Amino acid sequence: MSQREQVSRIQTYFPKSIALILVFVMLLTACFTGSAAAASSSSDLIIVNKKTNKLAYYSDGKLVKIFPVATGKTKSLTPEGSFKMVVKIKNRPYYKEKIPGGDPANPLGDRWLGLEVNDTYGTTYAIHGNNNESSIGKYVSAGCIRMHNDDIHWLYPKIAKNTRVIITTSGLEMAAIAEKNGYRLGSTMIAGAFVKGGEKLPVKNSFLLEDSRVYIPLSESVKLLGGSLMQEAGTGALIITIGKKTAVHKPLSTKAKVNGKTVEMLASKSVDGRLYIPLGSLTPLFGLPFTWNAKEGAVKL
Structure with a gap:
């Protein structure tokens, strides 16, 4: 439900004086929540290096952890550039083959971090789990970045929306890639x-x-x-x-x-x-x- 729809319902079902208070509280909460999310994501960075099929997670200017990943079958399938992580979904269904979310056969695993790529707004490209652990480290996907399920379970709660994700093919070390993209290392x-x-x-x-x-x-x-x-x-x-x-x-x-x-x-x-x-x-x-x-x-x- 959009914020406008929430305001309309409050005005319909509550007296005017109470509605004004509720609307004010709702807007104030949204403001602070949005600020907190922006603040937390601004200090974080994810780098995916397709040359090594490794994902690095940085927070507060420090390298926290490096994970193995799987990327596209061909170089062009996994897009390169700087993107925002805009969607977080648990147990996303695999619509193509009508596999429910959370099903062990779901090739998306049970965690989805959607990326805003070419106006897809997190619906097409993502960092997600898998249903074939042996595929990690290989070039096998249709474009997404796969992780071991245990790894994405660890990463998922730590990543806020709007966290920047750099996808590249590079012979540089992760720290050099971070600095090249303007991330200040501590x-x-x-x-x-x-x-x-x-x-x-x-x-x-x-x-x-x-x-x-x-x-x-x-x-x-x-x-x-x-x-x-x-x-x-x-x-x-x-x-x-x-x-x-x-x-x-x-x-x-x-x-x-x-x-x-x-x-x-x-x-x-x-x-x-x-x-x-x-x-x-x-x-x-x-x-x-x-x-x-x-x-x-x-x-x-």
Whole structure:
């Protein structure tokens, strides 16, 4: 029922004074509900990368979770672009074959997040469940994005209407796709490790990802890399030695002295009482070349 129809019924069945109050309350509630939905959806983003058949869910600038999905049989079937999720339906029937909503044979599963694509307003293209779990990860659909049923059950209640959905075919990492589409990334913590001489050395305290940069916990990293760390008396600066290089760095500053020579660097950061330095500083400060494997969260030295 439309808002106009609701107002008409209230005016018909209630005295004028009461009707005015009810209409005011209804409009006020709608206003606040709409504002809350808009606010919640503006901080969320869904990315579907058809190249990898993965769906990423971001909230408040942070990557929350990545899921496997299935997309169109051909590249053109699943449309690409920026769309809004405008419809949420539980137990949607599969009208084409007259299969009721919630039926195990329903190829749409029991959750439907409809996308506004080419004026279809959420009725044609969607992120939804499935009746064939083995299809996930493949190119098999008529255009929709399929998820494992457990995955969409997890995602469905977290997504507000008007959440933006980016569908693309890209070789970029999810974070780079988000930034390319104007989504501001915040910070997030990920499990990390160093790979030295072919040996993987897990880091107990997570790496920090912020604005597409990686920061590593200083004290633990120095220890894993066979170095030493001590505090300079009177100044609070840290004296860090790895191999033949010694860097003197005052926490949170943008400079360090390496073997007596000043070197510019990105500022170190304090996270939960621990000092983190930019991963990129390993080379200018300690002469350590490295490669970063974002997929594995590993620094190969």
